[in-house]
Amino acid sequence: MSRIWNFSAGPAALPQVVLERAQRELLNWNGSGASVMELSHRGKLFMELAARAENDVRELADIPADYAVLFLQGGATQHFAQLPMNLASQGDSADYIVTGHWGEKAASEAAPYVNVHVAAHSRDTGYMQLPPRASWALDPRAAYVHYTPNETIHGVEFHEVPDVGQVPLVADMSSDIFSRPIDVRRFGVIYAGAQKNIGPSGLVVMIVRRDLLERASRPMAKIFRYADHAANDSMLNTPNTWGWYLAGLTFEWMKEQGGLAAIAARNDAKAAKLYRAIDSSNGYYRNPVALDARSRMNVPFTLHDDKLDALFLQESEAAGLLALKGHKAVGGMRASLYNAVPVEAVEALVAFMQDFAARHG
């Protein structure tokens, strides 16, 4: 077997051409005679790479100059904690909109640093719907409003940016960043673990309105202070250079794909194909999420008889379709359709699903 179709929820598929380029230049990057991993982050060559990656992502996502772009470590989970350390003062409260597993986690990791107020949630629907905006109990004095535009496990996605007034909106975009155009000005902070739409794991990309950097008031080490990272161009300490390099190659690839609008059109088409296959299966396959909240990135689905699950996974893997097992919290299957998953992969999956249903009616 050579390359398979990879539906992993993360770490996830990377663009084939990005991997091929990384492979070609792994031992000798950019004529340096060394791997990009072996070079000082403070050397001229790496500094150029780092600046180019930032410029490319600024162009790609139309990021205004009054927003900093940071390349950090720790995964989104660390920033669940580090964001309130930086954005809230002792005694402040913050509003959390909880629409799935990751929103829950963001709120619980924040709790030691800010008074967490769950302003809306959809627990009672098993996270199969989004709480209507009109039902949100927002506090105009909140330090910020945090939400999760796409929930990777539950397959629930916001298709519009919620209006939260003057309070800064903070979005954990780990699983749908750069999958469509972003109106950055609507946000105070956007952050994402790289391992779905940006690059390998171990890197976090954060887009933060510069005035918010000045908020950090409590005693903390410099390494936790975003303002210090911004002032040092994300080289306050040694960054994940390999991750930054691959993110840069992926940003280039996204530009070559036509940018975020073109990528969004492809993502819409991919998701539509898969949901159509599920919805037209006469109940053989089912997706439980409310129609207006279905995720374009993560599509959980169940088989009409869960005794077939093991066989489905075994046969799909043999057919070159990898990582379709659903998260244990929801069971069944899940296909993640991030940017780097090509239309052909979805077509292969749909064909397999139809064939499987025909053979195991």
Next chain:
Amino acid sequence: MSRIWNFSAGPAALPQVVLERAQRELLNWNGSGASVMELSHRGKLFMELAARAENDVRELADIPADYAVLFLQGGATQHFAQLPMNLASQGDSADYIVTGHWGEKAASEAAPYVNVHVAAHSRDTGYMQLPPRASWALDPRAAYVHYTPNETIHGVEFHEVPDVGQVPLVADMSSDIFSRPIDVRRFGVIYAGAQKNIGPSGLVVMIVRRDLLERASRPMAKIFRYADHAANDSMLNTPNTWGWYLAGLTFEWMKEQGGLAAIAARNDAKAAKLYRAIDSSNGYYRNPVALDARSRMNVPFTLHDDKLDALFLQESEAAGLLALKGHKAVGGMRASLYNAVPVEAVEALVAFMQDFAARHG
């Protein structure tokens, strides 16, 4: 030019055979049909890789079962802050032995979380010596004693583990870990950024005595608590999977090299060759560090006339010798001789230095 000799202080040279293997399997790791970067950290294949890397490093460094081995993120700098969060209670003090730039930084990042007591330092010598053990003002009630066995910038190294009694000894071994055998039982915590002797940047390896994990008492997010990382086999959140993979390959390579004793002998020989060339140059080259404190890993040296520095750097780079520029704090040159730098590289450097001195007498 193909591959050069790389004397970078970090990110630094990786073993050539490790890079070649990573290149071969970059698009299809272990028959999976995917890159190792594209696989879920919770999948069977990656879990096996992770466990194998841990087993290999336990065997390599003879790590007892009552020590946990953690694969973390954030660089050593983040752990300068996170260690006191975990090892000290509010109001505790800790002893710091400051023998260079990184010891200074460890102390300053710890200050928001513990009362930092500098029990010994060598500032007055410009960090060219180590403070004699007899002069250390240790506090038997300290939460721990922190030191830096090797100072990357100043090229100063402890050649014995200091006896600090019953207080747990915490060592930032970033720049000399696995360069020689380690008597792990002498330490409470050993930690290291990977980017010198282990792998690429963005990974931290920590070896921690398990009873110390129970100390963390202050309110903090789970993601900052080492006990939670240990309980989750360093998969509390998505780890740096590429870094973990390369660390594993490097541990295998170190075992193939004959283990830490054999590696230490090679490192001693490499350093001896370079110091001999410096010391026998009749003052053309100079290393300012006290003889008994000279680092085997980082060798700073100056030219007798600093007007030749630029020419030395230009000619050495043209001769295929990379990254010899010294840190701005000490000036001149620096050659880092980590495990992956072969004897041939040192021989090439020595030959160049002698030739340069002959031509520019």
